[in-house]
Amino acid sequence: GTLRFGGLYPNLAAGNNGALKRVGVKGVEIRKPEQLQSVTALIIPGGESTTMAKLAEYHNLFPALRDFVKMGNPVWGTCAGLIFLADKAIGQKLGGQELIGGLNCTVHRNFFGSQIQSFEAEISVPEIVAKEGGPPSFRGVFIRAPGILEVGPEVQVLAEISAPSHTSAKSDSAPESLEENAGSEKKVIVAVKQGNLLATAFHPELTADTRWHSYFLKMVNETSQEASTSTSLLPSE
Ligand code: GLN
Numbered sequence: 001g002t003l004r005f006g007g008l009y010p011n012l013a014a015g016n017n018g019a020l021k022r023v024g025v026k027g028v029e030i031r032k033p034e035q036l037q038s039v040t041a042l043i044i045p046g047g048e049s050t051t052m053a054k055l056a057e058y059h060n061l062f063p064a065l066r067d068f069v070k071m072g073n074p075v076w077g078t079c080a081g082l083i084f085l086a087d088k089a090i091g092q093k094l095g096g097q098e099l100i101g102g103l104n105c106t107v108h109r110n111f112f113g114s115q116i117q118s119f120e121a122e123i124s125v126p127e128i129v130a131k132e133g134g135p136p137s138f139r140g141v142f143i144r145a146p147g148i149l150e151v152g153p154e155v156q157v158l159a160e161i162s163a164p165s166h167t168s169a170k171s172d173s174a175p176e177s178l179e180e181n182a183g184s185e186k187k188v189i190v191a192v193k194q195g196n197l198l199a200t201a202f203h204p205e206l207t208a209d210t211r212w213h214s215y216f217l218k219m220v221n222e223t224s225q226e227a228s229t230s231t232s233l234l235p236s237e
Helices: 016-022 033-038 049-058 062-070 080-085 126-132 165-169 176-180 211-233
Strands: 005-008 027-030 041-044 075-078 086-090 103-108 119-124 137-142 147-151 156-162 187-194 197-200
Touching (some): 016 027, 041 211, 049 062, 080 103, 080 197, 119 156, 137 156, 147 187
Antiparallel strands (some): 103 147, 119 137
């Protein structure tokens, strides 16, 4: 069948549509629960997670998103999308927000600080290079980026970087262990995979490198192949 990629409103257009087109698939915008039924896979883009959660709540999207994840559909969260997918989020100055969950990890929502502390870094991701080829590193665009502090045993760590020094000292909501480590070099996880879930703290859609989108497309193809194999095993009506 045709693969349709949903992107959670309102930020699909910000780079993902173009990146998807470059790997040969089309993205459609998802605002309402019923629209999820027409897509094979979903990208939950960056933005501002509190605002995105409010919009999703307004459209009663959370139950459908949780079902979509539980049914094993491929979902990729970038930045705020990673926060959405996490089982646990900390560092929420303005109070909590609803999460989709499913990704067994704890994220710090503003681990890398505020807007002015946004930065770019070269990231090494051996798993993607093994599957996609190309240069050994990736440009990571971090915009008020979250960091992954802890992962469960079923989570595959795809990339980690050294945490810039301000992340351990400055943030008043940083966990104690990070404050204690101020000064010493600390690694923080910035990309993970857990079964059907992919999550990145940075924004691959804002670079010309399409290997992340192409990698996600392969995840999607593998999943739909498994699905069609298991369907064909069912007795026909
Ligand atoms: N830290 C932001 C948040 O809390 C995410 C930023 C982003 O998606 N670029 O939502």
